[in-house]
Amino acid sequence: xxTAVDPRLLEILVCPLCKGALVYRKEAGELICxxxxxxxxxxxxxxxxxxxxxxxxxxxxxVAG
Amino acid sequence: MRQALGIDALTGxxxxxxxxxxxxxxxxxxxxxxxxxKMLVEQTVRExxxxxDAGAGTGATGLLAARKAGHSGVVTLFDLSDDMLxxxxxxxxxxxxxxxxxFRSGDMVQLPFKDASFDVVLSTYSLCPLYDPAKGALELxxxxxPGGKLGCxxxxxxxxxxxxxxxxxxxxxxxxxxxxxxxxxxxDVLPTLQKAxxxxxLQKHIGVPLWPFVVFVVEKPATP
Numbered sequence: 001x002x003t004a005v006d007p008r009l010l011e012i013l014v015c016p017l018c019k020g021a022l023v024y025r026k027e028a029g030e031l032i033c034x035x036x037x038x039x040x041x042x043x044x045x046x047x048x049x050x051x052x053x054x055x056x057x058x059x060x061x062x063v064a065g
Numbered sequence: 066m067r068q069a070l071g072i073d074a075l076t077g078x079x080x081x082x083x084x085x086x087x088x089x090x091x092x093x094x095x096x097x098x099x100x101x102x103k104m105l106v107e108q109t110v111r112e113x114x115x116x117x118d119a120g121a122g123t124g125a126t127g128l129l130a131a132r133k134a135g136h137s138g139v140v141t142l143f144d145l146s147d148d149m150l151x152x153x154x155x156x157x158x159x160x161x162x163x164x165x166x167x168f169r170s171g172d173m174v175q176l177p178f179k180d181a182s183f184d185v186v187l188s189t190y191s192l193c194p195l196y197d198p199a200k201g202a203l204e205l206x207x208x209x210x211p212g213g214k215l216g217c218x219x220x221x222x223x224x225x226x227x228x229x230x231x232x233x234x235x236x237x238x239x240x241x242x243x244x245x246x247x248x249x250x251x252x253d254v255l256p257t258l259q260k261a262x263x264x265x266x267l268q269k270h271i272g273v274p275l276w277p278f279v280v281f282v283v284e285k286p287a288t289p
Contacts, residue, residue: 013179049169
């Protein structure tokens with residue numbers, strides 16, 4: 001069974017709010033929506049795609065990718 | 066239709082329910098729930114399919130689907146409750162399932178998937194507690210590829226008026242105990258899906274008279 005977050009993660013996963021593409025930040029364990037400036041956490045290998053659980057990006061925070 | 070419970074309330078209920086969900090749901094439905102799951106997986110999943118189990122909970126349906134999709138398939142188990150998904154993950158590990166499973170957490174009314182991502186989408190008893198079941202059903206339909214199949218099982222209102230009256234009284238009592246009702250109520254989403262262009266390929270009524278379920282499979286036309 002494979003439960004690790006792998007590179008194919010972003011193949012079909014999008015922001016639940018705007019349905020736009022996400023940027024995977026492996027080191028922070030987060031999936032970023034640049035349009036909504038939200039960082040969705042990956043907890044124990046499970047991406048949590050809820051607005052209420054997402055971290056709001058700091059206004060100065062740059063997102064590459 | 067009863068007012069749905071909020072996301073926070075549902076998360077709390079299912080966190081507590083997770084360890085006993087399988088047997089409690091089976092008991093309450095007189096095991097009709099399993100029949101619904103098997104029927105839908107049988108009718109929809111083929112080897113190699115990319116499957117979404119939306120509201121997968123403890124994986125009762127998703128793990129069945131994974132066995133049928135085989136090593137060339139992949140099943141995404143999606144649920145609001147991390148605790149329920151943890152149970153699903155434990156079950157898959159205990160059963161040593163060497164199959165491709167993915168776990169995602171979120172709200173079924175706002176699915177985090179691209180349009181047309183899946184060959185098969187399944188929802189077993191997960192539309193009933195949603196705050197907007199029709200919108201949830203349309204989300205399931207959106208992520209289904211043209212030519213793909215959507216299979217749902219959900220609570221429905223008894224068709225007999227006297228039984229419906231009695232069921233309503235029983236539900237009023239159950240509704241006071243969220244751990245018992247699990248936030249589930251009778252819903253009706255098929256007309257919404259048909260309006261969106263879905264073609265019905267199977268529709269069955271199962272369950273017991275006081276607690277009936279509708280099981281259906283719709284197909285998304287290959288060309289709109």
